[in-house]
Amino acid sequence: MLKTKAGRFIFQLAAFLLAMGFVSLILLATGASPLEAYKNMLAGSVGSMRKFAEVLVSFVPLLLVTAGLLITFSAGLWNIGVEGQIVLGAIGSVWVLRQFVDSAMPPAMVILLSILSGMVFGAVWASLAGMLKTFGGVNEIFGGLGLNFVSTALTLYLIFGPWKREGVASMSGTEPLPDVFSLPQISDLRISPYALAMALVAVAIVYFILQGTYFGLKIKAVGRNIRAAYLLGIPTWQYSLYSFLICGALAGVAGALQVTAVYHRLIPSISSGYGYLGLMVAMLVNYQAVWAAPVALFFAALNIGSIQLPILMKLDSSLSGVLQGVLVLFVLLTEGVRQRFVKKA
């Protein structure tokens, strides 16, 4: 029974209920009504078109990053450095935009160039973690974490140094870029259809690579068993590096979109933690591309919906982060429990 679809469904339902129950207990302990909290989060995320558009603004970078991580996870790599790859994408994008502030080049062309630049910066930054692993024997988790710190330092250096605002030294960011360098939005909603399209196309491409190409098959072979892949004649380190490059490029696009569609300048936390959140989404969907979009959307909705908690209930909005984390833990836990039962049976 445990191996059947229904059996698995019951375990997943259990995980979801356990996560909700756990968060509800936390809420009850603080004297708040869980039902009211969930209701407010719902209304705050999908209660109006405007709010749903905000959810999509958060969904775009999250989906791009998750799509990239599906590739590195498939290759058996923990690309923790994705956060820094987003940051470098943003830096690459701002760098290009700054070059063309007073130029006669059409703004659409400049924006396109800046996104491409973000892509290249993100990919190059990811390749550093890849090369550290391939040629230096540095585990990609440690290499990535180190590079994340370096990317923060680089951002601060640019904000306080070469890109500082006139007469100002503040971590609040660089001078806002001209309005013409913003991606067009849907009427007065903040979401840019171009950004949304890019994210959806990216996840479709990743799905295609992993499911329908020989290239994707090789990446998965490297991820499943690197030694067997090597013996089968797959150039393993090259494929590890390719996966880093693809993930970095997608994270770089996410960073470039944070600049051209959201913040319109460089700020210290330009990556907004989407890299780490993307890691959670990728784990939750068990590295299956087809589920990346719905789960990323759900996480984005939690992010935006939770803003209501401090406004309406004086609760801390980090509750959404707790729910996201707990959800991942319980899903992993119940799957482990299920597999134990399967073995026994």
Place this chain on the structure above:
Amino acid sequence: MRTIFARLATMALALVFVLSACGTQPATEAPAVSDEPFVFGMLLVGPYNDNGWSQAHYEAGKYVEEKLGATMLYLDKVNPADRPGTTPDQLAEELVAQGAKLVIFNSDDMKDASTAFAKANPEVFVIMASGDQVWKDGKSYEETPNLTNIMGRMEYGKMMAGCAAALASETGKIGYLGPLINDETRRLAASAYLGAKYCYEKAGNDPADLEFKVTWIGFWFNIPGVTLDPVQVSNDFYTTDYDVVISGIDNPVNLGEAAKLKAEGKNVSGVAYDYVAACAAAPDVCLGVPYFNWGPEYAKAISSARDGSWTSQFIWAGPDWADINNMDTSSVGFEKGPALADDDAAMLDEFIAELAGGLNLWTGPINLQDGSAYLADGEVATDQQIWYLPQLLEGMEGLSAAE
């Protein structure tokens, strides 16, 4: 088999959409009925209970609720480190969606966002604290009918802070815990220096011996890994003979460090900032606190929005010299702390009386940090010269701009 994991998410999503269809209110809002309480919103850059800048605004909101029978909605920690992925104008819209007819942006960090929000929402009134966007004589004037700037003339408060510090210092070395560098923070640090110099001399010392050093941390409060740690900066001051540290950041962390060192037998003290009750954090080492009292001006502006007499204004409100600590009339005050000795307190009172009587320390000769003349002998600074002070002053140590 592996896809089964993701069903969980499908379920969650389905739940979201089903519940949203049946559980939420229609998004349209009924027009306000006149006898309903006026709702205003406030975006605070730090925690509402930071014992400093943001708490002073929060308390002012409470004051307005009480005086006008209005209702406040607020969101605190509105900064990119605490609320990643959001922008202040987006969060202001959340407050409007909950019924706010007026939104207060409480930080210089939100200046661009407040302008963008005011332009995109002409029917919502906007107060931007500490900004100069609608100052006709200012450098960044932009006509925005629904926006008002409010700021206190904290220059006076900082002069008092500097005076208290100079009177209490035995080493003649004063540290100034600076936030980020901009027009506002330069003129406030400079005002503290002017007050310190004046009182140091008044107490019979040679002002040339006074050392006044500013260290900037990079933002209004500590953001680990991003700013310098203000606790560490305070410690560096106190352990290098700067026996008094004046806080220029959004909370009085210098006091905590002073209290720790005092317990170890070091004779140190500090001056807090922003919030009237800030000394309570460590009364034994607190010389006093220059504070903002936003309540009266917020009450005026909000009441004008409510009764239809709103005009876009730039308000730079000073102390009520009849009683600088009158919470109904004075926008800037100074609360003396328990660590201030009696004779120093008396001298400080004398200084405050002189200021009330017309003493203006922003009178030449005043040179900028690089030695260039800013105000000629006897020349009195204009509001613009004070607001847009381009450098620290001669005699002050520390950066005037980013390197």
